[in-house]
Each structure stands twice: as C-alpha cells, then as structure tokens.
Amino acid sequence: MNSTSPTQRPTLAELGFDLLNLSSTKLLLTIGQPLLFFVLYFIFGARYYWLPGIICAMGLSFTTYGSTSHDLVHANLKINQRLNEWLLFFFEAITFRSGHAYKLSHLYHHKRYSHDDDVEGAAARMPLFRALVEGFIFQVKIYVWALSRRNSKYHQWIVVEGIVVITLAMFCVFSIPYTYVPFVYLCLMVAGSWIIPLVTSYLVHTPAGETDLHQTRLFRGKFFSLIAFDHLYHLEHHLYPMVPHKNWPELAKRLDHYFDAQGIRPLTLPGISKNQ
Known part of the structure; x- marks a missing residue:
C-alpha cells in the first residue's frame, strides 16, 4: 500500500484493489455456509436433535443478513448479476425476509445515514428500549417502505x-399437526431477525457525530472479534x-x-472508550 497524507482518506487504489476480490x-x-446451515437444521430437526438444530438456525441467521446477503446487496461477490439477485431472493426468503426490500433500505x-428518512438506521437515534421494540416491527417496516417506492x-x-415469505410462514404454521420442525424454524428465524436493529444500527452507530468518521463506532480487539465472529x-x-x-x-x-492519525479511538472492551 502506498503512503498517504494523514488527513486524506486513503483511496481504494492506495489500500489495494485486492480487497475487492475473493479467493475461490x-x-x-x-x-455455501448459509446453505449448509439451512440443510443441517432440517437434518437435525428431523431427528429431534434440537440443540445442534438451534445452533444451525443461529448460524443461518448470522450468515445471511449480515454476511452473504449483505454482500449480495452490494453486489460484492462479482458473480453474474441475475444470479446475484436470485441468490439474494433465496437466502432472505428462507429466513422470512424480503431480499430486495433489504437491498433498497440498506x-x-x-x-442517507444519519438523516431522519434513513429507515434502516432509525434505531441508532432511539433509546435502548425503543431500539429493542423496533426489532418486532423492523422487517415489516422496511418492507412497507420499500414497497411504497413503486418506481x-x-x-x-x-x-x-x-x-x-407469507406462503412459507403459513406452511410452517399449517405443518404443526404433522411436525413441529418447520414451525420451530420459523420462530427461530423471526427471533434472529428481532435483534437486527439493535446489532446493525443501535450498537454500531453514533449519528450525532460531526463527520462520517465519528458517526460510526470503531471496534478492535479479541473480545469483539470473538463475539461478532470478525x-x-x-x-x-x-x-x-x-x-x-x-x-x-x-x-x-x-x-x-x-x-490513528485522525484521532479515532477504537472501542476495545465494553466501556473502555468510544468513537465520539
């Protein structure tokens, strides 16, 4: 990487274009990870191995919205555009979310972050309790917002x-007389979506910051690396x-x-320092 002025944000060329590429x-x-978690949940569920099944459901929720689906939203995987859109549709549909509502809102x-019309980042401007409540309505909220953008x-x-999503949810409910596995899956996915505003908006943003460098927290250290899986x-x-x-x-x-040159202090352990 080439050197750059400490007051000038590094360009991508200076950071390295290799950051845009993924190895095979x-x-x-x-x-593959979300697909594997999806299949394994139903394999374990069919045998009533609930603990590994729940772990797989948690893994699926984690590796979709904030990982694979997130890359698909930004088209960062450098795959065929049509395939990108279908994969976004699939991975979010199996977690009972609209992939393209997510794409529009994200x-x-x-x-528009940190403006008042930023529907996805709204939780960052809320007190903790309200941000938790936001989780119950968040997916419906961004879906209605995205649906209203008819153009x-x-x-x-x-x-x-x-x-x-409605059809899949109904299938899970109507399957209860025969097996609880799909319904438990539905509940786990909904629960996984509930924490999204807290984790992706409230905890990581500081919208009152003066510049874009101060409006999002900087995290470092093994503690945060472990709890957030990097x-x-x-x-x-x-x-x-x-x-x-x-x-x-x-x-x-x-x-x-x-x-460091900009004086941005990372949060390394709970309560030690904040990006202000």
Missing part, C-alpha cells in the same frame, strides 16, 4: 418476495462498502494508521 475458497464459503441507508426497478421482486467492522464498511465481508479484517488492518 472464500467465495464458496460465502455462498443502499438508502448508505446514501424502483426491484418493485416486482419485492411484491413476489412478500408473497413467498464482523464488527462497520465504520470500515461505511467508508468502503464495495469490499466483501470476508476481506473486512484485512481492510481494517490497512486503515489502522489512518484512523
């Missing part, structure tokens, strides 16, 4: 995804949204000098 292994893991979040090129996707790189993502999530740790390493 990383690409396979990105697409890209708008990048464009969007994804409008038909969003309509179909709503129908598919995903707490939200400031880095806001600055360079075109970098796929598998490359976030490397992106963070290359930005450490820049953050």
Whole structure:
C-alpha cells in the first residue's frame, strides 16, 4: 500500500484493489455456509436433535443478513448479476425476509445515514428500549417502505418476495399437526431477525457525530472479534462498502494508521472508550 497524507482518506487504489476480490475458497464459503446451515437444521430437526438444530438456525441467521446477503446487496461477490439477485431472493426468503426490500433500505441507508428518512438506521437515534421494540416491527417496516417506492426497478421482486415469505410462514404454521420442525424454524428465524436493529444500527452507530468518521463506532480487539465472529467492522464498511465481508479484517488492518492519525479511538472492551 502506498503512503498517504494523514488527513486524506486513503483511496481504494492506495489500500489495494485486492480487497475487492475473493479467493475461490472464500467465495464458496460465502455462498455455501448459509446453505449448509439451512440443510443441517432440517437434518437435525428431523431427528429431534434440537440443540445442534438451534445452533444451525443461529448460524443461518448470522450468515445471511449480515454476511452473504449483505454482500449480495452490494453486489460484492462479482458473480453474474441475475444470479446475484436470485441468490439474494433465496437466502432472505428462507429466513422470512424480503431480499430486495433489504437491498433498497440498506443502499438508502448508505446514501442517507444519519438523516431522519434513513429507515434502516432509525434505531441508532432511539433509546435502548425503543431500539429493542423496533426489532418486532423492523422487517415489516422496511418492507412497507420499500414497497411504497413503486418506481424502483426491484418493485416486482419485492411484491413476489412478500408473497413467498407469507406462503412459507403459513406452511410452517399449517405443518404443526404433522411436525413441529418447520414451525420451530420459523420462530427461530423471526427471533434472529428481532435483534437486527439493535446489532446493525443501535450498537454500531453514533449519528450525532460531526463527520462520517465519528458517526460510526470503531471496534478492535479479541473480545469483539470473538463475539461478532470478525464482523464488527462497520465504520470500515461505511467508508468502503464495495469490499466483501470476508476481506473486512484485512481492510481494517490497512486503515489502522489512518484512523490513528485522525484521532479515532477504537472501542476495545465494553466501556473502555468510544468513537465520539
């Protein structure tokens, strides 16, 4: 990486264009992990091995919205565009969410954060209790918001995804007389979606910050790496949204000098310091 002025944000060329590329292994893991968790849940569930089944459901929830689906929203995997849209539809549909409502709201979040019309980032402007309550209505809220944008090129996707999600949820409920496995799956996925505003908006953003460097918290250290499975790189993502999530740790390493020069203090353990 070339040197840069401490007051000038590094360009992607200076950071390295290799950050945009995934190895075949990383690409396979990105697409394969949620598929594996999905299949394993039903294998374990069919045998009533509930503990590993629940762990797989948690893994599926984690590796979709904030990982694979997130890369698909930003089209960061460099795959065929049509395949990208179908995979986004599939991975979010099996977790009872609209992939393209997510896409619209998330890209708008990048464009309009920290404005009042940022529907995805709204929880960041709420007190903790209200942010927790937001989880119960969040998916419906962003779906209705996205559905109202009728001029969007994804409008038909969003309509179909709503129908598919309702149909899948009804199937899970109507299957109760025969097996509880799909219904338990539905409950676990809904529970997984409940914490999204808390984790992806409230905990990581500081919308009152003066600049974009101060409006998102910077996290470092083994503690946060472990509890978030190397995903707490939200400031880095806001600055360079075109970098796929598998490359976030490397992106963070290359930005450490820049953050230090800007006086951005990372949060390393609960309560030690905050990005203000």
